[in-house]
Amino acid sequence: MANEARPTLAAVAARAGVSSSTASLAFSGSGPVSAETKQRVLAAAAELDYAGPDPRARSLRRGRSGIIGVVIEDRLRDAFRDPIIIAMLDGLADEVGAIGASLLLITQGEETDGAVESAPVDAVVLFGCSTRVTVSVDVLRRRGIPVVAIEAERLDGVVAIDLDNRPASRLLASKLAELGHRAVAVVTLPLEATHRRGLVSLEHESAATGWVATERLAGVREVFPEAIVWSSAGSFIEEGVLAGRALLEHDAPTAIIAQSDLLAAGVIRAATELGIRVPDDLSVVGFDGVEVDGIELTTIRQPAVDRGRAAGRAVLDLLAGGSPADVGFHGEFVEGSTVGRARVWVH
Amino acid sequence: MANEARPTLAAVAARAGVSSSTASLAFSGSGPVSAETKQRVLAAAAELDYAGPDPRARSLRRGRSGIIGVVIEDRLRDAFRDPIIIAMLDGLADEVGAIGASLLLITQGEETDGAVESAPVDAVVLFGCSTRVTVSVDVLRRRGIPVVAIEAERLDGVVAIDLDNRPASRLLASKLAELGHRAVAVVTLPLEATHRRGLVSLEHESAATGWVATERLAGVREVFPEAIVWSSAGSFIEEGVLAGRALLEHDAPTAIIAQSDLLAAGVIRAATELGIRVPDDLSVVGFDGVEVDGIELTTIRQPAVDRGRAAGRAVLDLLAGGSPADVGFHGEFVEGSTVGRARVWVH
DNA sequence: ACCCTGGGTCGAATCGATTCGATCGAATCG
DNA sequence: CGATTCGATCGAATCGATTCGACCCAGGGT
CATH class of the missing domain: 3.40.50.2300 (Response regulator)
Known part of the structure; x- marks a missing residue:
C-alpha cells in the first residue's frame, strides 16, 4: 500500500498535464478531445491505477444514477417464487437496459421502511404494492422521481400498467x-x-x-x-x-x-x-x-413480459420529460383440461 | 409549479434560521441538536416540501451508497427461473438488509458491459459468474470495492462462498x-x-x-x-x-x-x-x-439460503474493514425415489 | 471564585466529478 | 486577405449534503 488515498480524476489530469475538465472529457467522450491528449490521459490513468470516474460523484453532478428502484412488498423469496413476477421484471430490465440502467430491489417491509426514500434512484416501479406505500410515493413525488406501478392500486401521479x-x-x-x-x-x-x-x-x-x-x-x-x-x-x-x-x-x-x-x-x-x-x-x-x-x-x-416492458417504456418516457398515459393489458382465456361439468356430490 | 428548483437542505436551514450543518444534524440525528431546533428544521422542511437529504449527495459525501451489486451472467428471466438462485439472493438480501442496504441487479452481458464499473455500489456479489468478469473485478479492486463470489471460480482478492x-x-x-x-x-x-x-x-x-x-x-x-x-x-x-x-x-x-x-x-x-x-x-x-x-x-x-447469508455476512465484514475467509458449504445427499438398480436394456 | 466539561451551533472545507463560458490558434469561406 | 467558425483546452462554478474544528455558554467539581 504505497499511496494512501485512491487517485481522483484531478490527479490523473495533473499527471497527464491537462486540466481536469479535459480529463473528464477524455473519459466521458462528450466533447472534442484530440486523440493524442486522450491517449495521454488514459496512460496517466493506467499508471495511477485509476479505475474511471467515481459513480457516486458522477451521479450527484449529473443528477442521474442510472438506477431504477423496484419496490416489492414481500420477501424476495416469496415474490420471486412466482414466475409471473420474474417475467415482468425481465421485461422491465430489458427495456430500461437500453439506457444502461439497472434495477435496485427494494423490499418494503415493516422494518426496512425508509429504504425507498434513501436510495439514489432515478425512477421507481411499484410491483404489486398495497396502499401502504402511499407515504413513500409522496416522498418520491416531492423529489420529482417518476413512479410507475404494476399491479397496484391507482395512485395520483403514478403511471399504472394495468390488467383487466x-x-x-x-x-x-x-x-x-x-x-x-x-x-x-x-x-x-x-x-x-x-x-x-x-x-x-x-x-x-x-x-x-x-x-x-x-x-x-x-x-x-x-x-x-x-x-x-x-x-x-x-x-x-x-x-x-x-x-x-x-x-x-x-x-x-x-x-x-x-x-x-x-x-x-x-x-x-x-x-x-x-x-x-x-x-x-x-x-x-x-x-x-x-x-x-x-x-x-x-x-x-x-402478457407479463410485455407488461414489464410497458413499465420500462413508461419509465424511459418519464425520465425524458414525457407524461405517458396508463397502459391497460388484456388477459386472454386459455382452455385447459382442468375444467369439466359440475359433478353432483352424493352426500 | 410555483418554485422552479427543488428545495435543498441549505434552503431549509435558511428558513429555519439555522446553519446547514445544524439542519443536517437534525435530519441524520448524528450529533447533538436541541429538541426545539429540530422541530423548527422539520417544520421548515414541511413548509418547503423538502423530502429529506438527497441520496446522491449523501452517498458522495459519505462514500457509501447503501447498495450492494449483484452480478448475474444470464438474463434475469433465465437466472431467476431456478429457485436455488432466488434462495441465495434471499439470504443475501436478508443479511445486508441489517445495514439498510439493497441489492442492485446487474446483468453482465455482451452489450451491457460497463454496468458494474459505473454503478455506485459499496460491494459486489458475483453469482455464478465465469472468468469473463475478471476484467470488471479488476476495476472493482482498484476502486477498493469488496467482491464476494457465490458459485464462481476462485479469483484473487475475492471472498468465495463455496460448495463441495x-x-x-x-x-x-x-x-x-x-x-x-x-x-x-x-x-x-x-x-x-x-x-x-x-x-x-x-x-x-x-x-x-x-x-x-x-x-x-x-x-x-x-x-x-x-x-x-x-x-x-x-x-x-x-x-x-x-x-x-x-x-x-x-x-x-x-x-x-x-x-x-x-x-x-x-x-x-x-x-x-x-x-x-x-x-x-x-x-x-x-x-x-x-x-x-x-x-x-x-x-x-x-443450503442455498445459508450460502446467501454467508455471502451477506462476508460483505458486511468487508465493509467494516475486516478480511473474512472463504466459506465452504456441504451438499447433503438426499435419497429420493428416482434411482434404482441398473436395468439391462434389451436391444 | 475558577477551571473544566460538554451540549449546541456555526463556518468552512470536502467528497469527485461535470459543465458552462471563455480563450486561443488554425482552418475555412467569401 | 480579413472575418468567421470550429476544434481543443482551461478555469471556475456547481451538484447537495456531511463533517471537522472552533466557539460560546451554562452547569458541575474543587
Missing part, C-alpha cells in the same frame, strides 16, 4: 357457471399485508388491502356472490395445497378458482392427495398463464 | 455405480458463456468456462470417465426435457445425472413422454434440493 383483472376473473367464473357449477370456492392471493392464511369473512374481505386479489375476487363475486373465500399467504404451490386441503374437507365445492397458476397447481395436488379427480370431481382454474407441474390448466394468460 | 460441488457429484455418481449403472449420461448447466445446447465433445469440455458445471462434471468423471455429456442452455425444466429426449433416443443410458433439479425434472418428463419408467428403466439424479413437480428426487441438497 376483474373482467378476466369474471369470465373464468362465468365459464364455470355455464358448466353448472354453483358451489365454488376462491383461493386468493394475500388479501392483507399481514399475509394471514385462512378463510375470509365478508368483513375481512372489505378491509382487504391487496389490490390485485381484491380486483380478481370482485370479478368472481359478480358471478358467484356467495363463493367461499380462502386467502393464501403467498403465491406458491404449497399455499395452494394448504388451501385445497382446507376447502375440500370443508364444503365439497365443485370448482375452485385460484388467483394464480401456482395456487391452482397446489389445489390440484391437494385434490389428488385426497383422491379427488380433476376435472371429473373438481374443476380448477388459475390465473397468469405460466406452466406449472406440466399441467394443462384452464386459466387466464397475461 | 465435486465430491458431492462424485457421491451421486458412485451411488449409481454401486447400483450397477455403467451407461451414464450427464446433463450439465451451461458449460460456456454462449449457452450452446447439445452434446459436448472432450475438447469443448476442456474449454468450458462455466465453473460450477465444470466442477460437478469433474466429480462425475472420477467415477464415470466415459460418461456422455449434454450441455443445457440453462437451468430450466424445458432444457431438461430437450436433453432427456436427445439422450434417451441417442444411447439408451441407464442413468442420467442432471446438474440441477430443474434439469432432472425435465429429463423425467422426457422419459415419461417416451414411455420410459423412472426409476425402473431409468435412474435420474439432480442437484440442489429444491422441490419440482412434486417429484421425490434423489439429489444433493445445498
